[in-house]
Amino acid sequence: MTVASSPDDYEDFIKNLLLKEYGRETLFIDPIRHHNARVYGITISEAGPNSPGPRAQPGVVPLPSDTTKLVIRFSDPASILNEDVRVQNEVAVMTLARQALKPLDESLVPLVYAWSPFSEGKGWTLMEFKQGVPLGDKFPGLDADGKRAVLQQIAQIFKRIQSYELPGSIKTYGGLKFAEDGTIVGGKTPIAGGGPCGTLTELYAEYFKTQMVFADKCDIVKGWKDSDLRTRLDKFGAERLKDLVSQVDARPTLVHGDFDGNNILFDEATNKITALLDYDFxxxxxxxxxxxxxxxxxxxxLIPPFIPDPDEEHLRECLLHGFSSEDAERKSESHDWATAFVRDEEFGKAGVERPVHIKGIDQLSSVFWFIQNISPPMFFLERWRAKATPERIAMIMGMTRDSLEKNLEHWGL
Known part of the structure; x- marks a missing residue:
């Protein structure tokens, strides 16, 4: 089946899939959101006496006969991720995250019932429906005790993901995939140009090379060839990148890649986190x-340096060097400093490795954001380009150039 953009086509696909694979009638389809993926909530009939059996594929569990609420995620090719590996990587990451959270609460990660790669027509993941509402819009309205209770849980969840000891089959940095025997091994990242790599330095070098190729293809930045900036970028890749990245004593670590309020569900009555979602990155x-x-x-x-915003600059300094009690009282329209302080405090109590304790993270963060700026992703997003005025594009182009040049100057280039 070919990829279709019509919502009706997706809904027809869902109905046919559930009938063919599970013998279930689809009673209701609820479009939940469409950002990097199309996400639908589904209500289905209970299983009949002769329903088909489960799929024989890694990373899945059988669909219970009495389960009538599901979620399905379709990958969106317009999100400029690597569609060839995206779904399989997501399922593999969810499998590891579930193992990492087993000592705490493995049910925080939705179970997967079936999945299919983009190469078979549509990339999709059929998974468990989780109770709760998105934390993102609700968190600012919680009182101080409620916020701390939620931040404590986030700290405990992150601690277990960050400190999780990876299986011996995973020996590389980058993405994940399933081997023929079902074990999880290294692969390419959904973010273009990453892995599998033997070292973190190699991973960042691949990210850099990929962004340079994208910059050459971009009709806005045009490879940054209108000045000496391109020569300086090439020099950075050849002479400085390795030294800067290697300042971190890297340990292969499971990274969620989008751990924030919109991907956290919680119970409003108890402030208990009920799910961590969206493992796309x-x-x-x-x-x-x-x-x-x-x-x-x-x-x-950990935002990049050289941001012309005093609050952003101060936050970076706090993350790198530690918060003081005065920071908790700091007032700002754009930053909730009390939340920043309590989050850092709870991360510390949980034993999370915070930036203040990670040697070399200052330079690594600078390199990460520098590489992203070589070819800003929004310049390739059709939905963003359709709305962006020439003035806005020029403004972002100018800010990006300025950031690149300041970093290069800081590194002696």
């Missing part, structure tokens, strides 16, 4: 890498 990085992808709404994202 999951991969094997270092103990530092989660801080480059996650926790923006609770002020745990």
């Amino acid at each position: 999951g991969h094997i990085g270092s103990q530092a890498d989660e801080y480059f992808y996650s926790f923006p709404s609770i002020h745990g994202l």
Whole structure:
């Protein structure tokens, strides 16, 4: 079946899939969201006496006969991820995350009942429906005790993911896949150009090379060849990248890649977290890498340097060097400093490896964001380009160039 963009086509696909695979009638389909993936909630009939058996594939469990609520995620090719590996990587990451959280609560990770790669027509994952509401919009309205209770749980969950000892079959940085015998091994990342790599330095070098290729293809930045910036970028890749990345004593670490409020479900009555969702960007990085992808709404994202915003600059300094009691009282329209302080405090109590304790994370974070800026992803997103005015594109182009040049100057290039 070919990829279709019509919502009706997706709904027909869902009905046919559940009838063919499980002998279940689809009673109701609820579009939940469409960002990097199309996500639908589904209500189905209970299983009949002669329903088909489960799929024989790794990373799945049988669909219980009395289960009538499900979720299905379709990967969206417009999100510019590596569709060839995306679904399999997601299921493998979910499998590891479930193992990592077993001492705490493995039910936080939805069970997977079936999946199919994009190469077979549509990339999709059929999974368990989890109770709860998204934390993102609700968190700001919680009182201080409620916020702390939620942050304590986030800290405990993250501690177990970050400290999880990977299976011996995983020997590389990058993405994940299933071997023929069902074991999880290294593979390519859904983010283009990553792995499998023997070292973190090699992974970042692949990210750099991929972004340079994208920059050459981009009709906006045009490879940054209109000045000496391109020569300086090439010099960075050849002379500085390895030294900067190797400052981190990297340990292969499971990275969720989007651990934040919109991917956390919780019970409003008890403030108990009920699920951690969306493993699209999951991969094997270092103990530092989660801080480059996650926790923006609770002020745990390690942002790049040279941001012309005093609060952002101060937050970076706090993350790298520690918070003071005065920071908890700091006032700002854009930052909830009390939340930032409590999050850091709870991470510390849980034994999380925080940026302040990760040697070399300062330079690694700079390299990470620098590489992202070589070819900003939004320049390839059709939905963003359709809405962006020439003035906005020029503004972002100018800010990106300025950031690249400041980093290069800082590194002596």
